[in-house]
Amino acid sequence: MSEMPVRRLVGRLLLLVVAMFGFGFALVPIYDVMCQAFGINGKTAGAYQGVQSEDQQRQVRVQFLATNAAGMSWEFRPRADDLVVHPGASNEMLFVAYNPSDKPMTAQAIPSVAPSKAAAFFHKTECFCFTQQVLQPGERIEMPVRFIVDRDLPADVHHLTLAYTLFDITARKPPVARSGG
Known part of the structure; x- marks a missing residue:
C-alpha cells in the first residue's frame, strides 16, 4: 500500500x-x-414575572430530580424529593452542589419539566439554571429555585417533575480561582 x-x-x-x-x-x-x-422536551420558558392568586382548593405534587451529565464530578441533589403545592402560590426548593475535586469548576444546569404538556404552566421566578455556577475545590453551595405552578395547569395534571442535568462547562468557561486572603 x-x-x-x-x-x-x-x-x-x-x-x-x-x-x-x-x-x-x-x-x-x-x-x-x-x-x-x-417547545419540546418539557423545557421551561425561563423567568416568570406574573402574579396569581393561590388556588387553595387544588394541590399538585412537584417532584425534584438532579442528575450529573457524563464527566461531571460534583455532588448535586435537591434538599427534598418533592413538595405539595397550591397552583398560583410561590414556592421554593433548595438544591445543594458540592465540588469534591481539587480544582475550581464551572457548571450549568439544564432544566426540564414532565409531563411536557405541563411545562408551559411551570414558571421559575428565580433559578440557579439562569446562570453558570463556579465552585472552588471543596466548596458547597445551596442554590434556590423559586417557582409558581400556574392556576391554568390542566385539571388532569396532579404531578409534575422538575429535573435538572448538571453539565461541566469548565473547558468552555474556565473559573478564576479565588485567593485565600
Missing part, C-alpha cells in the same frame, strides 16, 4: 474526530435552541 493514500486516510480520520468533538460541544446550545423553537 502506498504511503500517500495512508496519509490521506489518516488526515480524513483526524478531521472526522475533530468534527465529532466540536459537535459534542455544540450539543447543549443546539438542544436549547431546538427546545425553545419547538
Whole structure:
C-alpha cells in the first residue's frame, strides 16, 4: 500500500474526530435552541414575572430530580424529593452542589419539566439554571429555585417533575480561582 493514500486516510480520520468533538460541544446550545423553537422536551420558558392568586382548593405534587451529565464530578441533589403545592402560590426548593475535586469548576444546569404538556404552566421566578455556577475545590453551595405552578395547569395534571442535568462547562468557561486572603 502506498504511503500517500495512508496519509490521506489518516488526515480524513483526524478531521472526522475533530468534527465529532466540536459537535459534542455544540450539543447543549443546539438542544436549547431546538427546545425553545419547538417547545419540546418539557423545557421551561425561563423567568416568570406574573402574579396569581393561590388556588387553595387544588394541590399538585412537584417532584425534584438532579442528575450529573457524563464527566461531571460534583455532588448535586435537591434538599427534598418533592413538595405539595397550591397552583398560583410561590414556592421554593433548595438544591445543594458540592465540588469534591481539587480544582475550581464551572457548571450549568439544564432544566426540564414532565409531563411536557405541563411545562408551559411551570414558571421559575428565580433559578440557579439562569446562570453558570463556579465552585472552588471543596466548596458547597445551596442554590434556590423559586417557582409558581400556574392556576391554568390542566385539571388532569396532579404531578409534575422538575429535573435538572448538571453539565461541566469548565473547558468552555474556565473559573478564576479565588485567593485565600
